[in-house]
Amino acid sequence: MEAHRPEVHSFLLRPFLDDAARQLGAERLSGLVAGLGSDLDVLQQSDSWVSLDLLGTLLERLEAETGDPNMLARCGRVSLSSRYLGVLRPLFRAFGTPDFAFSQVESSTARFNKVGRYMLLERQAGQVRIAYEPLPGAPRERGIVCRGRSANLAAIPTMFDLPAAEVLELECIHRGDAQCVYELRWKRRPTRLLARLAALAGLAAGCGTGAALASSVPSAVAAGVMAGTSLWAFARVVELRRELSERAADVLDQQDALRRSVRANERRYAELLEAKEAVEERVQLRTRELRETSDELAETLRQLRDVSRVKDDFFANVSHELRTPLTLILAPLDDLAAGRTPPGGRDEAFQVMHRNASRLLVLVNQLLDLSKIDAGAMKAERTPTDPRRLVEGVITGFRSAADERGIRVELGAPAAMPALMLDAAWIESAVTNLVANAMRYAASTVAVRLTDSEGSLRIEVEDDGPGMAPDEVERVFDRFAQGATSERRGGTGLGLAIVREAARLHGGDAAARSVDGRGTTFTVSLPRVLAVGPEHPEQASSAPPAPPSGRLPPAGVLVRAPSRAGETREGPSADAPLALVVEDNDDLCAYIADVLSRDYRVRTASDGRSGLDLALALRPQVVVSDVSMPGMDGLDLVRALRARDETRTTPVILVTARQSAANVLEGFEAGADDYVPKPFHGRELLARVDVHVRLRALVREMAHRERLATLGVVAASVAHQVRNPLTVLMSGLPSVQRRLKDQVDAPTREMLDVMVGCARRIERMTVDLLDLSRVDREEQGSFRPGEALASAVRLVSAGLPSTVELSAEIDETTALRGRPGDVNHVFLNLIDNAARAVDDAGTLRVRGAVEDGWYVVTVEDSGPGIPEEQRARVFDPFFTTRAAGEGTGLGLSIAQQVIAQHGGRIEVGGSNLGGACFTVRIPKDGATDRVVSYDVPSLPATDRG
Numbered sequence: 015m016e017a018h019r020p021e022v023h024s025f026l027l028r029p030f031l032d033d034a035a036r037q038l039g040a041e042r043l044s045g046l047v048a049g050l051g052s053d054l055d056v057l058q059q060s061d062s063w064v065s066l067d068l069l070g071t072l073l074e075r076l077e078a079e080t081g082d083p084n085m086l087a088r089c090g091r092v093s094l095s096s097r098y099l100g101v102l103r104p105l106f107r108a109f110g111t112p113d114f115a116f117s118q119v120e121s122s123t124a125r126f127n128k129v130g131r132y133m134l135l136e137r138q139a140g141q142v143r144i145a146y147e148p149l150p151g152a153p154r155e156r157g158i159v160c161r162g163r164s165a166n167l168a169a170i171p172t173m174f175d176l177p178a179a180e181v182l183e184l185e186c187i188h189r190g191d192a193q194c195v196y197e198l199r200w201k202r203r204p205t206r207l208l209a210r211l212a213a214l215a216g217l218a219a220g221c222g223t224g225a226a227l228a229s230s231v232p233s234a235v236a237a238g239v240m241a242g243t244s245l246w247a248f249a250r251v252v253e254l255r256r257e258l259s260e261r262a263a264d265v266l267d268q269q270d271a272l273r274r275s276v277r278a279n280e281r282r283y284a285e286l287l288e289a290k291e292a293v294e295e296r297v298q299l300r301t302r303e304l305r306e307t308s309d310e311l312a313e314t315l316r317q318l319r320d321v322s323r324v325k326d327d328f329f330a331n332v333s334h335e336l337r338t339p340l341t342l343i344l345a346p347l348d349d350l351a352a353g354r355t356p357p358g359g360r361d362e363a364f365q366v367m368h369r370n371a372s373r374l375l376v377l378v379n380q381l382l383d384l385s386k387i388d389a390g391a392m393k394a395e396r397t398p399t400d401p402r403r404l405v406e407g408v409i410t411g412f413r414s415a416a417d418e419r420g421i422r423v424e425l426g427a428p429a430a431m432p433a434l435m436l437d438a439a440w441i442e443s444a445v446t447n448l449v450a451n452a453m454r455y456a457a458s459t460v461a462v463r464l465t466d467s468e469g470s471l472r473i474e475v476e477d478d479g480p481g482m483a484p485d486e487v488e489r490v491f492d493r494f495a496q497g498a499t500s501e502r503r504g505g506t507g508l509g510l511a512i513v514r515e516a517a518r519l520h521g522g523d524a525a526a527r528s529v530d531g532r533g534t535t536f537t538v539s540l541p542r543v544l545a546v547g548p549e550h551p552e553q554a555s556s557a558p559p560a561p562p563s564g565r566l567p568p569a570g571v572l573v574r575a576p577s578r579a580g581e582t583r584e585g586p587s588a589d590a591p592l593a594l595v596v597e598d599n600d601d602l603c604a605y606i607a608d609v610l611s612r613d614y615r616v617r618t619a620s621d622g623r624s625g626l627d628l629a630l631a632l633r634p635q636v637v638v639s640d641v642s643m644p645g646m647d648g649l650d651l652v653r654a655l656r657a658r659d660e661t662r663t664t665p666v667i668l669v670t671a672r673q674s675a676a677n678v679l680e681g682f683e684a685g686a687d688d689y690v691p692k693p694f695h696g697r698e699l700l701a702r703v704d705v706h707v708r709l710r711a712l713v714r715e716m717a718h719r720e721r722l723a724t725l726g727v728v729a730a731s732v733a734h735q736v737r738n739p740l741t742v743l744m745s746g747l748p749s750v751q752r753r754l755k756d757q758v759d760a761p762t763r764e765m766l767d768v769m770v771g772c773a774r775r776i777e778r779m780t781v782d783l784l785d786l787s788r789v790d791r792e793e794q795g796s797f798r799p800g801e802a803l804a805s806a807v808r809l810v811s812a813g814l815p816s817t818v819e820l821s822a823e824i825d826e827t828t829a830l831r832g833r834p835g836d837v838n839h840v841f842l843n844l845i846d847n848a849a850r851a852v853d854d855a856g857t858l859r860v861r862g863a864v865e866d867g868w869y870v871v872t873v874e875d876s877g878p879g880i881p882e883e884q885r886a887r888v889f890d891p892f893f894t895t896r897a898a899g900e901g902t903g904l905g906l907s908i909a910q911q912v913i914a915q916h917g918g919r920i921e922v923g924g925s926n927l928g929g930a931c932f933t934v935r936i937p938k939d940g941a942t943d944r945v946v947s948y949d950v951p952s953l954p955a956t957d958r959g
Contacts, residue, residue: 017052017068021153023126024062027069029089029098031057034076046075066129070156077158086158087178090165094173103173112171112179112200116142119167129153135195140202145185147193157188164196171200211249339370341693342601348695357608357696366601377508394437394519398545401464401471402431404438408445409462412453421456423449427464433545434471437519441473441540444516444524447509448475448536455479455534469542470522476535482528490526513538581618583611589914590615591635591707596625596651597669598643606638606669609696610703622646626654629661633890636707638699641670641681649684656685663713665706669694736776743773797834799841799869799936800826803862806841810849817855824862828869830936832916837936840909840920844873844932847906851877857927868918868935877929885922909934 031054035043044054050071056062077085096103106115116134123132129152136143146163148155168178179200185191346356346363356363409423416423445462452460456477465472482490491514513536514524520540528534581604593614597603598621607616617632619625622639623646629637637655641648648668655661667688668681681689687706690699751766758766807822814820848858856876863870880888889910906920913920918936925931 015051015067015071016065017050018056018063019065020063021066021127021129022064022069024057024059024064025098025126026093027057027064027072029093030073030076030085033085033089033092034080037080037082042079046079047072050075063128066153066155066159070159073158073162074156086162086165087168090162090169091172091178093166094169106173110174112174112176112202113137113139113142115170115173116144116167116198119144119170129155141197141199143184143195143197145193145195148187155187160186160188160194163194167196167198170198176201339374342370342605343367343374344693345605345696357605357611366605370601394440396435396437396543398433399436399438399441400431400433401436401441401466401473402427404436404442405445405462405464405473408442408449411446412449416453416460419453420458421453422459424459424461425463426461428466431464431466434540435543435545436540437516440516440519444513444538445473445475447513448473448538451475451509451536452477452479452534466542471540471542473538473540474535476533478533481530481532481534482526483530487526487528491524510536581607581616583607583614583616585611585615586613588615592617592632593703594619594625594629594632594634594637596620596622596637596639596643596648598640602640605696606699609700610638612700613704622648622651622654625651629655629664630658633660634664635710636703637664637666638703639666639668641668641672641677649681652681652684652686663710665703665710667699667702667706669699740773740777744777747773794831794833796829796831797837798826798829799834799837799871800824800828800862802834802838803841803860803871806838806845807860809842810845814849815854818849818852818858819856820849820858820860822860824860825864825869826862828864828938830869830916830938832936836912837916840912840934841871843906843909844871844934848873848875848877848930848932851875851929853877856929859925859927864938867938869938871934871936872931873934874925874927874931875929876925876927879924879929880922888922889920 031043034046038046040054047054047057050068052064052068057064073086077083082088092098094103099106117137120132120134123130128149130146130148133145133147134142135145144167164181164183168181171177171179177200179198182197182199183194184197185193185195187194346367349356350360350363358366405427406425409425412423449460449462452475456479459478461474461476463472463474463476465474491510510524517524517538517540522538522540525537525539526534527537591614593610593616595603595606595610595616595618597606597618600620603618603620607618610616614636617628617634619628621643625637625639626646628634637651639648639651643651646654648670652666652668655664655666665687666685667690668686669690669692670677670681671692678689688702690702747766747770751763751770754766755763804822804824804826807820807824811820845858845860852858852875858876859872859874861870861872889906910920913934913936916936918934920935921933923931923933
């Protein structure tokens with residue numbers, strides 16, 4: 015915005031600036047004006063002009079900053095005061111009228127406005143019609159300028175002590191009209207006709223009387239003037255008294271109106287007070303009602319949220335508990351139906367299917383029992399039952415599982431107990447759930463105690479596990495409730511709820527007590543109803559029968575299979591890709607490991623935290639993880655892997671029972687590469703894993719090729735730039751050397767020899783650099799590895815100190831097929847590593863020769879060597895023996911993969927020189943065609959380890 019253009023005189027802004035300075039302060043006003051590209055001092059100069067854009071923008075800012083809606087009207091009146099009009103105002107008041115003042119607007123416009131003009135269209139008594147028209151080519155004004163113009167016109171009658179004019183805007187350029195047309199009406203001042211007539215009559219009478227009495231004309235005129243003046247004064251007094259009377263009447267009318275208004279306001283105020291009190295009373299009442307309703311709604315909402323949370327937890331847990339066993343049943347069945355041997359073998363598959371089918375039966379029975387209880391359809395079917403025999407039967411079912419886990423199950427009960435009236439199936443179910451729960455957490459011992467005293471039967475199950483926190487104890491019998499410790503072991507949260515329902519069906523109850531870190535004890539208290547007595551005479555002679563077959567399968571199936579966390583599958587070969595399986599269900603973890611072991615080496619983990627540690631330590635090619643796991647779940651594991659540079663690109667495949675779109679999106683947003691829903695087939699999972707491993711290998715291969723291509727372009731460009739001046743040196747220096755040979759002293763000749771030698775070394779290094787950076791990755795070709803090895807030796811030797819001895823014995827005639835650029839990188843890496851190992855003094859020995867159909871390269875050094883315990887890991891990615899920050903740990907890993915791609919191998923051992931010896935063997939019949947993915951760092955890629 016251009017602030018100063020000869021469009022509008024700054025005089026029009028002065029009333030607004032003075033008013034804003036009073037309200038905002040001079041400093042704030044100066045800052046506001048400066049923000050528009052102007053200066054307050056410049057605007058107050060008498061010869062200053064501003065742009066129409068600045069005028070409108072400044073008025074808008076002032077109105078917004080002051081927050082005063084009456085600013086335009088007030089400043090419009092002030093602009094016509096003596097402060098701004100000077101002597102013009104008293105002249106207008108003395109000799110002019112509002113009609114005359116309005117007529118002057120048309121002629122005075124050009125002095126202050128060069129972008130528009132006023133035109134007086136019509137004038138009547140107490141009314142005018144004025145138009146404002148922008149000049150051709152004038153910029154468009156803002157709406158506030160139009161409002162300010164209207165306020166200035168309305169204020170003109172105030173110069174004559176009259177009320178402001180009423181303004182009606184008939185047309186407006188801001189409504190699309192060509193001009194703004196204003197119609198103004200005002201109250202006229204009373205006329206002075208009586209005084210004028212009196213003055214004329216007095217003048218005539220005075221002149222006549224003077225002429226009759228006096229002899230001279232001047233005397234007659236003087237007499238006429240005196241008489242006229244006297245009569246004018248008398249008439250004027252009469253007019254003024256009349257005006258005063260009218261104004262006094264107006265004042266009285268205004269006072270009466272004010273009194274009526276005050277009385278009306280008082281009545282209205284009293285009514286408002288009464289209404290206010292009534293409203294406040296109603297508001298208080300309504301507020302209490304709303305508060306009570308709000309509290310009720312909040313409580314209802316909390317209950318609904320709890321119910322919703324419990325429902326979501328239930329469906330998530332049950333879905334997980336259903337789909338995991340189904341996967342372990344359906345997948346082996348599909349293999350068996352197709353005539354294939356399931357992963358792990360037929361016997362293992364049958365055991366896993368039977369175990370997981372039993373788990374499904376347990377879950378279904380639990381759900382059905384609870385639904386019957388909720389429907390009120392479940393009643394205890396009491397029969398004479400021996401409590402000791404019932405509990406012994408349950409414990410017997412757990413013996414084998416307890417022995418496998420090294421847990422001792424003890425029973426403490428009287429040697430003989432009377433038969434009691436119990437629903438044996440429900441009590442067996444309750445005891446089974448209690449013992450199974452204790453087995454999950456026990457460290458070494460589960461103690462079961464029966465007590466028959468004080469009219470009640472008490473069954474206690476105690477374990478020496480980690481115990482529970484007080485808040486967990488309070489809700490341990492709630493349905494679907496799972497505490498922090500149970501989350502580490504899965505489950506639906508129904509078992510203990512069934513225990514409490516079984517006790518309540520018999521008129522008893524269940525309780526728990528625990529000390530965090532010191533074990534837990536569950537107690538079931540049942541009323542003691544004897545099977546022998548007047549209440550049951552028919553049972554007096556019957557022997558206590560064995561407990562019926564309960565609602566559950568043998569108790570041992572409720573115990574989880576032995577943990578297989580940390581298991582290893584060696585896979586098809588030692589160099590097969592490594593897969594990490596993270597799954598808290600031992601059966602499913604073993605099944606996935608068996609499936610993947612066909613093509614991968616496999617390591618397993620039972621939770622997210624241990625899975626993350628293994629991933630960081632082993633750098634697997636792929637991670638397969640469950641989602642619902644205790645502690646760090648699968649989503650947290652993915653986020654943690656993606657947050658670390660070393661595992662940022664590792665493919666992660668999530669296996670989960672949660673199949674909703676929201677869950678799938680959540681998995682992908684966390685960074686997962688694929689999402690496999692349960693139940694799934696093993697072949698499908700293997701295919702998905704293969705796809706992602708190959709895709710990642712392809713991405714790495716393409717990135718590798720792109721880096722090499724870029725390196726080749728840069729190296730070629732650098733070599734080209736070096737060879738141009740080098741050509742001049744190589745052609746000119748020998749000539750200079752020959753011409754000056756006999757004309758200079760010995761030191762100068764020696765210096766020339768050194769310069770020629772250095773130029774030749776630069777030429778040789780340039781050729782080597784071009785050779786090493788040649789990009790020929792798309793096609794395998796014939797190359798001589800000896801030439802590449804010799805180039806690498808020359809390139810490294812150029813930077814060696816004189817105290818390092820480097821010897822080379824190289825066969826440069828043998829030709830191989832392969833990718834020379836990659837092999838060049840390997841040779842350069844190995845020789846540079848050896849040079850770094852010897853530091854400033856030592857010996858390097860390089861040899862390349864054909865042995866038994868292989869081209870064998872050995873690189874030895876006299877450095878500190880590599881400890882034997884580290885040699886097995888020296889080719890692992892990111893493993894390095896250098897100090898932190900001195901290497902990436904990728905060089906030897908890349909070298910191993912490059913040589914493997916060519917069908918060869920690379921080994922490390924000790925050297926006769928005292929340091930390390932690396933041996934590379936490449937077959938003479940050429941490289942293989944299989945794809946091996948690797949990353950090549952920028953030249954030189956040299957990392958010991």
